[in-house]
Amino acid sequence: MFPATIFANFGSVIGGLMFVWAIFQQYFPYELRRHVEKYSQRMVGYVYPYIQITFNEFTGERLMRSEAYSAIENYLSSKSSTQAKRLKGDIKNNQSLVLSMDDHEEVDDEFKGVKVWWASGKYIAKQQTVSYVPVNDERRYYKLTFHKWQRDQIIGPYLSHVLKEGKAIRVRNRQRKLYTNNGSHWSHVVFEHPATFETLAMEAEKKQDIVDDLMAFSKAEEFYARIGRAWKRGYLLYGPPGTGKSTMIAAMANLLEYDLYDLELTAVKDNTELRRLLIETSSKSIIVIEDIDCSLDLTGQRKQRKEKGEAQGEGRDPKEKMGKEDGEAKPSQVTLSGLLNFIDGLWSACRGERLIVFTTNYVEKLDAALIRKGRMDKHIELSYCNYESFKVLARNYLKLESHRLFPEIEALLGEVKMTPADVAEHLMPKKLSGDVEICLQSLFQALQKEKESGGLKAEEEAKEEKSPSAAEEEHDQDTESPSSNKK
Numbered sequence: 001m002f003p004a005t006i007f008a009n010f011g012s013v014i015g016g017l018m019f020v021w022a023i024f025q026q027y028f029p030y031e032l033r034r035h036v037e038k039y040s041q042r043m044v045g046y047v048y049p050y051i052q053i054t055f056n057e058f059t060g061e062r063l064m065r066s067e068a069y070s071a072i073e074n075y076l077s078s079k080s081s082t083q084a085k086r087l088k089g090d091i092k093n094n095q096s097l098v099l100s101m102d103d104h105e106e107v108d109d110e111f112k113g114v115k116v117w118w119a120s121g122k123y124i125a126k127q128q129t130v131s132y133v134p135v136n137d138e139r140r141y142y143k144l145t146f147h148k149w150q151r152d153q154i155i156g157p158y159l160s161h162v163l164k165e166g167k168a169i170r171v172r173n174r175q176r177k178l179y180t181n182n183g184s185h186w187s188h189v190v191f192e193h194p195a196t197f198e199t200l201a202m203e204a205e206k207k208q209d210i211v212d213d214l215m216a217f218s219k220a221e222e223f224y225a226r227i228g229r230a231w232k233r234g235y236l237l238y239g240p241p242g243t244g245k246s247t248m249i250a251a252m253a254n255l256l257e258y259d260l261y262d263l264e265l266t267a268v269k270d271n272t273e274l275r276r277l278l279i280e281t282s283s284k285s286i287i288v289i290e291d292i293d294c295s296l297d298l299t300g301q302r303k304q305r306k307e308k309g310e311a312q313g314e315g316r317d318p319k320e321k322m323g324k325e326d327g328e329a330k331p332s333q334v335t336l337s338g339l340l341n342f343i344d345g346l347w348s349a350c351r352g353e354r355l356i357v358f359t360t361n362y363v364e365k366l367d368a369a370l371i372r373k374g375r376m377d378k379h380i381e382l383s384y385c386n387y388e389s390f391k392v393l394a395r396n397y398l399k400l401e402s403h404r405l406f407p408e409i410e411a412l413l414g415e416v417k418m419t420p421a422d423v424a425e426h427l428m429p430k431k432l433s434g435d436v437e438i439c440l441q442s443l444f445q446a447l448q449k450e451k452e453s454g455g456l457k458a459e460e461e462a463k464e465e466k467s468p469s470a471a472e473e474e475h476d477q478d479t480e481s482p483s484s485n486k487k
């Protein structure tokens, strides 16, 4: 038979079937049609060896965007860019180009030796009866097809793998945020601090220990679930102003790719407001309470806002640093017990991983209840610049590994207390062309001047030996469980 004849016959058969279907739809009652559809689908089911699952973009009565659909979209984006012929491109978070497969495309995937197929599609939804705004009624979906023999493998492990991976990709691609509370509300800006653990001036071993701890925490979801504890960890960073506490927090956020919530306790009205603010924080975040000693006093009462600057002593005023306005002094209402109750109770009930970080310049002022084990799991001391930290700064600022002045600077740093912030100030080139010699000379002279003006470490240590402070006694015991407060 000629192909033309075949096409003619085929066309007339299709035409005939369509005619019968149209008549059937028009003259037979809905109930009968439903039965015919049901049984014909069952018949197909007996011979069709595949299972299909559809994931619609919008679900529920209020047509919320489905989380599963977004996760699948993220999961498929890398496969789409290598397999699909027609792609859609979009810029997400103002930064990265995200590709996904266009409608009616298909990609395949493999999971533990089992092959599956994903197809994208769309259909036009029925018009809503009342609509004052133009409605885009195209509804998209992904359809997953797999062999029915693999039902258990795909519906269980494969789908949870897809959802988990898809969510992880979204977290990696998202633009991270720095939240600050203006009274009872969080407002945010994009968080783009460049600090990393590589650029942080600190002893290599201590740094590695912190990085390992953070990484272990971020991967410990199953562990926390097994032992029945909330996936939370508390850090206390203490040390003089300018030793890098804020820089370390930024490095932590960059390492874990978490958001930052900078909680200004003195701007919070009472415990109820505090609770609300903390509950509003999202998963994968670091909640920071800076200068905790200035926000809560030892009796557990919050200090008045005016007092905070005064209590700061030699430290810089954190309000100044965060660019916050100074308000009028208000009666204190946020209490230490309010904060502790939250850390122990409600906060634990919030799903997802969170770190809480307290910083202080005066660890000895803190209440024992606040920093006891279980609340603050890790205590990290940031201290004056030593030679190892100086070498990190010299590498960062001057791209220097060695120099004839290094031995003299090493000797001086052993004798003089200078913060990494001050050392960094000297190493900051005055001109962009950066004269290494000028910077090192400037630091060398400053250290010498400091030594001559009596800032000798040895002298101070000798004095401290005569009357050891409560803080140091504690610190000697164990940096993992530092000072309880000696009132």
Ligand SMILES: Nc1ncnc2c1ncn2[C@@H]1O[C@H](COP(=O)(O)OP(=O)(O)OP(=O)(O)O)[C@@H](O)[C@H]1O
Binding pocket: 199, 200, 201, 202, 239, 240, 241, 242, 243, 244, 245, 246, 247, 248, 315, 316, 361, 382, 420, 421, 422, 424
């Ligand atoms: N350990 C460090 N490593 C690298 N840079 C540092 C370090 N410490 C301080 N700096 C530099 O000094 C500046 C001030 O440091 P930072 O604000 O982190 O200190 P801080 O201990 O948080 O001070 P404060 O107690 O006053 O809040 C930083 O912007 C950074 O450039």
